[in-house]
Amino acid sequence: MLAEKYPEEVKKIFAKYPPEQKRSAVMPLLYLAQRDEGFVTKAALEDIAQMLDITSTDVAEIVGFYTLYHDEKAGKYRMQVCTDLPCALRGADKFLEELCGNLGVKVGETTPDGMVTVEAVMCLAGCDKAPMFQIQSPDGIAYHDNMTVDKTMELVAALRKSGKEVK
Amino acid sequence: MAHLLLRHRDIPDIGKMDVYEKNGGFEAFKKAVTKMKPQEVTDSVKASWLRGRGGAGFSTGLKWGFIPKDIWPHYVVANADESEPGTFKDREIMESNPFQFLEGVAIAAYATGANAAYIYLRGEFWPVAAILDEKIADMEKAGFLGDKLFGTDFSLRIYTHLGAGAYICGEETALLESIEGKRGQPRIRPPFPAVYGLYGKPTVVNNVETLTNVPLIVEKGSDWYKSLGTADSPGVKIFSLSGRVNQPGNYELPFGTTFRELIYNYGGGIIDGRPIKAIMAAGASSAMIVADDKALDTPMDYASVRALGADLGSASVIVIDDTVSLEWVISKTIHFFKHESCGKCTPCREGTYWMLHLIERIENGEKTKETVELLHSVARQMLNKNLCPLGDFSTMAVTTAIERFPADFEASAAGGEHG
Ligand SMILES: Cc1cc2nc3c(=O)[nH]c(=O)nc-3n(C[C@H](O)[C@H](O)[C@H](O)COP(=O)(O)O)c2cc1C
Ligand code: SF4
Ligand code: FES
Numbered sequence: 001m002l003a004e005k006y007p008e009e010v011k012k013i014f015a016k017y018p019p020e021q022k023r024s025a026v027m028p029l030l031y032l033a034q035r036d037e038g039f040v041t042k043a044a045l046e047d048i049a050q051m052l053d054i055t056s057t058d059v060a061e062i063v064g065f066y067t068l069y070h071d072e073k074a075g076k077y078r079m080q081v082c083t084d085l086p087c088a089l090r091g092a093d094k095f096l097e098e099l100c101g102n103l104g105v106k107v108g109e110t111t112p113d114g115m116v117t118v119e120a121v122m123c124l125a126g127c128d129k130a131p132m133f134q135i136q137s138p139d140g141i142a143y144h145d146n147m148t149v150d151k152t153m154e155l156v157a158a159l160r161k162s163g164k165e166v167k
Numbered sequence: 168m169a170h171l172l173l174r175h176r177d178i179p180d181i182g183k184m185d186v187y188e189k190n191g192g193f194e195a196f197k198k199a200v201t202k203m204k205p206q207e208v209t210d211s212v213k214a215s216w217l218r219g220r221g222g223a224g225f226s227t228g229l230k231w232g233f234i235p236k237d238i239w240p241h242y243v244v245a246n247a248d249e250s251e252p253g254t255f256k257d258r259e260i261m262e263s264n265p266f267q268f269l270e271g272v273a274i275a276a277y278a279t280g281a282n283a284a285y286i287y288l289r290g291e292f293w294p295v296a297a298i299l300d301e302k303i304a305d306m307e308k309a310g311f312l313g314d315k316l317f318g319t320d321f322s323l324r325i326y327t328h329l330g331a332g333a334y335i336c337g338e339e340t341a342l343l344e345s346i347e348g349k350r351g352q353p354r355i356r357p358p359f360p361a362v363y364g365l366y367g368k369p370t371v372v373n374n375v376e377t378l379t380n381v382p383l384i385v386e387k388g389s390d391w392y393k394s395l396g397t398a399d400s401p402g403v404k405i406f407s408l409s410g411r412v413n414q415p416g417n418y419e420l421p422f423g424t425t426f427r428e429l430i431y432n433y434g435g436g437i438i439d440g441r442p443i444k445a446i447m448a449a450g451a452s453s454a455m456i457v458a459d460d461k462a463l464d465t466p467m468d469y470a471s472v473r474a475l476g477a478d479l480g481s482a483s484v485i486v487i488d489d490t491v492s493l494e495w496v497i498s499k500t501i502h503f504f505k506h507e508s509c510g511k512c513t514p515c516r517e518g519t520y521w522m523l524h525l526i527e528r529i530e531n532g533e534k535t536k537e538t539v540e541l542l543h544s545v546a547r548q549m550l551n552k553n554l555c556p557l558g559d560f561s562t563m564a565v566t567t568a569i570e571r572f573p574a575d576f577e578a579s580a581a582g583g584e585h586g
Binding site (some may be wrong): 006016017018020023024025026027028030031052061062065066067068069085086088089090114122123124125126127134140141142143 | 255297561
C-alpha cells in the first residue's frame with residue numbers, strides 16, 4: 001500500500017492538486033508505484049484506483065497510454081537509446097547496433113543477469129549530444145550524453161558492481 | 168550581445184538565488200505586483216508583440232487578454248513537454264537559468280489573475296523537475312511565492328507535474344487532459360483553454376521560452392523589446408541546431424538571422440565540409456527546405472520561412488547534407504509520428520499506419536513510381552482532416568521530400584542511411 005509505505009510522498013503529491021481533483025495524482029502515484037519493482041503490479045493498480053475513487057481499468061489505461069509506465073518486469077536498468085532523426089544523423093543507429101553486440105542482446109532484450117534492458121526510443125531533447133541515452137531505474141531517470149560504446153560498457157560494468165546508478 | 172535568455176552562459180551561477188537577485192532577479196515580478204495593474208502587464212506584453220515560442224507563434228499578450236473575468240479560478244500552465252525531435256532549448260533554460268523562467272511564470276500568473284501555476288514537464292525531464300522543485304522552494308523561502316506577496320493580496324503557488332512519455336502531450340489540450348489524470352488526447356475546440364482549460368477553468372498555456380522572455384519585457388519595456396529582431400518577429404529566439412553540422416547546440420540570436428549565419432558561422436559548417444542539401448526548420452514536423460542560396464540567405468522569422476513553403480515552428484533546425492537520402496529521413500519521421508499518433512481520429516491513426524507500411528515497402532526494394540506516388544497521395548489525403556495539428560505535421564516532410572527531392576525517390580537512387 002503506497003499510503004503506508006510512502007506516507008510523506010503521497011501527502012506531498014495530493015497537496016499539489018485541488019482536493020476535488022484527486023485524479024490528477026494518478027501519474028505521480030504510478031511513478032511511486034514503479035519504484036519498487038520497476039513496473040506497476042496489479043495490486044498497485046487496485047491501490048491507486050481506491051485512493052482516487054476511479055476503477056483499476058482507468059488506471060490501467062493510463063499505464064497503457066504512456067511509454068514510461070510499464071506493466072511487465074524488465075532489467076533493473078532500462079537503457080533507452082535515442083535513435084530519432086537528429087541523433088541518427090550523428091551515428092545513433094550504429095552506436096545502438098554496436099552496443100547491442102557488446103552486450104550480447106537485441107533491442108528490447110535484457111542481459112542474462114537481469115541488469116540492463118536495451119530499448120530504442122524517440123527524441124529525448126538531447127539531440128546536440130548524440131549518441132545519448134537515458135537510464136530509467138527504480139530511482140528515476142538520468143541522462144547520459146555524448147556517449148561512446150566504450151564509455152557505455154564502463155557504465156554497465158559499474159552498474160553491475162554497485163547495483164546503483166552512477167552518473 | 169550578452170545573452171538575454173541563456174544568461175548562464177555569461178553569468179555561470181545565475182541558477183543560484185543570490186546570484187540571480189544580484190543581477191536584477193525578481194525586480195520585474197516585484198515591479199509588476201507592487202506598481203502595475205494586471206491589465207497593464209498584459210498590455211505591455213501585447214505591445215512588445217512577443218510571439219509564442221512553442222511553435223504556433225501566437226501573440227502572448229493577446230492570449231492573456233482572452234482570459235474572462237467572470238469565471239474563476241484561473242490557471243497558468245507552462246508547457247515544458249519539449250518533445251519535437253530536434254528541440255532542446257527549454258531543457259537548457261530550466262537546467263541553467265531556472266529563476267528567469269519561474270519569474271516569467273509568476274508574472275504571467277499575476278497578469279491573468281491565477282493563484283496556481285503548473286509546469287508540465289515531459290517524464291524524461293525527471294532531473295529537471297527536481298531542479299525546479301528546489302528552486303520553487305527557494306522562492307517560497309525568499310518570499311517570492313506564497314500568500315500575500317510583497318504585502319499585497321496576491322498569492323501564488325507553482326507546482327511541477329511530470330508527464331510519462333507521449334509527444335502528443337505537448338499539444339495544449341492533451342496536456343491539460345494529462346494533468347487531469349486522463350489519457351493525453353486532444354480536446355475538441357472550441358472551447359479554447361482561455362475559457363475552458365484546466366479543470367474546466369480559464370487557463371493560459373505558454374511555452375517555457377515564451378515565459379522566460381516576460382521578465383525582460385516588464386523590466387525594460389516593450390519598445391526596447393521591439394528594437395530586437397524583425398518587425399514580424401520581435402526579440403531573440405533560441406535556435407536548436409542539430410544534424411550534420413560541426414557544432415550542434417542552442418544558439419540565442421535575434422529573429423532575422425539567416426540560415427547561413429546559423430549553420431556556417433555559429434554551427435561551424437557541415438561535417439567534413441560536405442555540401443548542404445536540405446533544412447528542416449521546425450523539427451520532424453517540418454516541410455523540407457531545399458538548401459539553395461536563396462534559402463540559406465533567408466532571414467529566420469515566421470513570415471520569411473513561410474515564404475519558403477515551410478514553417479519556423481519551434482526553430483529546431485535539423486541540417487541534412489548530401490550523404491543523406493531523403494527516403495531514409497522520411498522513414499525516420501514516419502516512424503516517429505506512427506508511434507506518437509494518439510489514435511483518437513481515423514485519418515491520423517490509419518494514415519500514419521499506411522505511410523509506415525508504404526515506406527517499409529519502399530525500403531525493402533519496392534522502390535517503384537507507383538509506391539512512391541501512393542505514399543504521396545496517402546499523405547496528401549490526410550491533410551486538414553484531423554482533430555489536432557499532429558496529423559498534418561506527420562505529412563509535411565513526406566510530401567515535400569517527394570516533391571522537392573524527386574531524385575532521392577527514383578528506383579536507381581541509393582536509399583539507406585547516410586555514408
Ligand atoms: C503535436 C503537438 C505538439 C506540441 N508540442 C509542444 C511542446 O512540446 N512544447 C510547447 O511549448 N508547445 C508544443 N505545442 C504547441 C502547444 O499546443 C501550444 O500552442 C503552446 O504550448 C502555446 O504556448 P506559446 O503560445 O507560448 O507557444 C505542440 C503542439 C502540437 C500540435
Ligand atoms: S490528429 Fe492524430 S494525434 Fe491529433 S488527435 Fe487526431 S489521432 Fe490524435
Ligand atoms: S533526436 Fe535524439 S535526443 Fe533528439
